[in-house]
Amino acid sequence: MKSQKLKMSFDPHTIEHLGIKMYSVLPNAIAELIANAYDAEARTVHVKLYNDNGNKRIAVIDDGVGMSFDEINNNFLRIGRKRRTDDDGLSPNGIRKVTGRKGLGKLAFFGIGDTIRITTCQNGQCVKFTLSWPELMSTNSQEYEPKFSIYKCDTKQNGTIIELDDLKRKSDFDKDDLAISLSKLFNFFDDTFKVYISYNEEGELLINNELKYQNLSPQIIWDFPNEDVKNEYLENHNVIGRILATEKPLKPGLRGITLFAHGRLVNAPEFFGVGESSHGYSYLTGWLNVDFIDELEEDVISTDRQSLSWDLPVTSELQANLKQLLSAIERDWRNKRKIERQKRISGKVQIDIKDWYGKLPSDVKSGVENIVNNVVENSELADDKQTEVVGMLHALIPEYANYHWRHMHSTVKDASYEDYKNADFYRAVEEAIKRYETIIQKVSGLKIDGQTLMGAVFGKNNAKLSVTSKYKRTDGSDFSESTKENIEDGQKFMSMGLMAGVRNPLAHEEKKELKTTDLFSEKDCLDILSLISHLFRRLDDAEKLD
Structure with missing residues (x-):
């Protein structure tokens, strides 16, 4: 037994550079200990943080295969060992691909503490030894001989305990924060390898792969x-x-x-x-x-x-x-976010945005889409604010905006809306004119139609309806006779012109020819609907004459 000894071969300056400077960050240093446990085929690792009135220490306990005395000497204490070459890159029993490669991870211990106590057990034998940073750096040779002891233990007591003492850390431990940091350094946590972390033996927390993103939405x-x-x-x-x-x-x-x-x-x-x-x-x-x-x-x-x-x-x-x-x-x-936001906004304002776009005039659609996509959806506005903006925009520019902008009379809308939605603007005009003619026949009691009907019902002479008789000036006096006659004749001639210049051409010519030649365009149809709306408004105010 006296001939036995442990040796670490090193250049002190290399140890200082690689140990302290590379692993001075706590999560990275502890990560090396977790990786060692994984490579040792551990199934469970416990990272224990302690703070006893300012005396801080860390213990990392695993249930891996442990190390024999020779493995400590030849493998663990051998800096720069190429594990992939020596062991074919596999764990002791070949069940895992090892994560270690350069043989430098053991120097992580000295990055955070000056005293490292290691107890490792394998097949009924435990080896306990201490690595001291001050002792290591004060040695005059390139070999450091740590103090150790060997004793027998239960054959089932395999695994390794590494205790870090004399820590350089000044601030207290944050268990939750450290757990998240460690989760970001690994992606192999599962039922075959579990790592727990605790603080002063309280509230043990399981570190898993999901932890790294747990606070994200x-x-x-x-x-x-x-x-x-x-x-x-x-x-x-x-x-x-x-x-x-x-x-x-x-x-x-x-x-x-x-x-x-x-x-x-x-x-x-x-x-x-x-x-x-x-x-x-x-x-x-x-x-x-x-x-x-x-x-x-x-x-x-x-x-x-x-x-x-x-x-x-x-x-x-x-x-x-x-x-x-x-x-x-x-x-x-960008595409998925756009669709997702449209669904959320549509649900809140109860507007089918895609359907809305499809019912806008071509010269308006691109501008509305640009506002919603770039100003609203791609901004950092909260959903409620986005919903408010889209709602206001929809109120200003609704489906079939050209139709609404002309402030169509409700009766015109009722007669022509279905055809308008189907983009059959010629039929929309025809239906509106039919409705206008039918209502005038009903109100006047006359059974004639067309220009003859309009000439008989409206105008300054022998009219059946007056569209001006109910109006007075603001002071209660009458408008001039010439003004009233002009408006009465205007209702007559515009109504007759509607029959002659709109209904008759639409009834006798092919719509395709009218549209292609632009003799009577779709825009003309929209303008005519506005004219019919004006005539209907006058009709609403009309009084029957004796």
Whole structure:
């Protein structure tokens, strides 16, 4: 037993640079301990945070296979060990693809604490040893010999406990915040690998893959591969993932797409060179699994696992296709968001926006769509404000705007509306004229029709109806006889002209010829409907003469 000893070979300056400077951020350092547990085939990991009157410490406990004394010496304490070469990249029993690659993760301990106590058990033997940062840095040789002890334990007591003490951290722990941060560094949490986090042995919280997006409100989700945004290169490389767009813009730190390989972060959230001038990218977040990157012979993942080496041919091709994918998603987002907002607004104002567009004149439709799409739907106005704006716009420019703008008489609308909706403006005019003629016959009691009817009913001489007799000046006096006669004759001649110049041509000529030659256009029909509305208004005020 006395001949046994543990050794760590190192250059102290390398340890200082890689250990402290690279892993000084708490989530990244703890992530290394979680990754070690995963690679050791653990099914459950407990991250325990403690603060006893300012004395802060961390314990990470796993139920993995543990380490023998020789494995500690040859593997764990060997800095820079190429695990993929030594172990074929598999966990001890070959059930997992290991996440470790460079052999530097163990230095994470020293990034956050000066004293590391490790207890690891395997097959009835436990090894307990302590790594001290001050001792390590004060050694005069390139070998550091940590203190240790070996003792027997239950053969079922496999696993490893790593306790971090003498922490450099000044602020207190935030369990919930740390849980979310850790969830963003991994994508392999499931029923076969569970990680819990607690603070002072209270309120243990399960860390899972959904935690990273739990406070977001997804509006649109793309599970990749996706039929709407296909990318042959990514599909051929078995890239899978989920990208989502939120209802409101994300804070800058939450935007971007994270890349994972075998469940572990390899590239922090970004948009891979796509132009981010479109505000659509401020709504996008998500992740993609690019496992093939971790299986390349060449290591293209940075030491701190925050980025890939994008200047290599294989990664450049990946980046180009990711850029292409995100551009397609941004376009699809615009279309889907437009439809989604239209549904919400339509429901609130009870207007079928698509149907409304279809019933607008062509020279008005594009302007209305532009206002709704760009000013309303693409703005950051709240839904209630958007609804209010669309409601006001609809009131100003309703369906069949040309029809409404002429302020059609209610009787004209009743007679012609169905034909107007069907865009049969000629028939709409004919039906309105028929209704006008029928009502005049009923009011006057005359059985004649056409110009003869109009000449007999209206005018200054021998008329059956007067359209001016009920009107007085504001002082109670009569309007001049000439004014009243002119209006009476106007009603007569306009009504006769309606029969001669409108009804008769429409009855005797092909509508196609009238429309094609522009002899009697659809716009003329709209103008005539306005004229009939004026004549009806006069008729409403008419008094029967003896």
